[in-house]
Amino acid sequence: MTVFGLHGGAGATTVASLFGDDAVDAGTGWPVAGGWTRPLPTLQVLAVARTYYAGLAAAEAFTHQWAAGQLPSSILLGLVLVDDGPTLTDGQKKAVKRLLRKVPRGAHLPWIEAWRHLPPDPGRLPRRLTKIIHAFRTPR
Incomplete structure (x- = not known):
């Protein structure tokens, strides 16, 4: 999976580290398969934002764009x-x-x-976080 931040300081690097080798930190911006060296045809992406005003505003704008189909070439995991x-x-x-x-x-x-x-220790995560990680790794 590819983890990206919806704004600077979103926590994408930390979230990607929780998934270990299963995740790539893509920085900020919607990853498009054609511009990445990851396997085609699509990337599975996870968006990250903080809960302060700018982060919530970025998440709001992002969810509107995603729902309107304006973010092609990747699959949003969540x-x-x-x-x-x-x-x-x-x-x-x-x-x-x-x-x-x-x-x-x-x-x-x-x-x-x-x-x-x-930094987070992946071997000593709270149960809530291990459940979240498992849920994102499990196909729907």
Whole structure:
């Protein structure tokens, strides 16, 4: 799978690292198979955004473009929203729920304080995250 951020600082590198060798970090922007060295005909992609204002706005714009069929040449696996802090406002929580319902598969990664100082250890992930990773690896 190809993991990409909907904006700078989205957390795509961290999310890609959780999947190990199963994922490629594509930076920002919608990956198009013709411009990549990955196997054709299509790429399976996972979009990532943070839960702060700019991230939610980028996710909103992205889900509209995807739903309108304006993002060809790749298959959207889903959207991952990564918390931007230890607590979310009620408005953020509502936006997260709404956005995750608009895509084939959605996931919400909670704030993990330790990741501010150390990279995630794939061998010691919280159960919630291992379930999310498994769900994205399982074909629908």
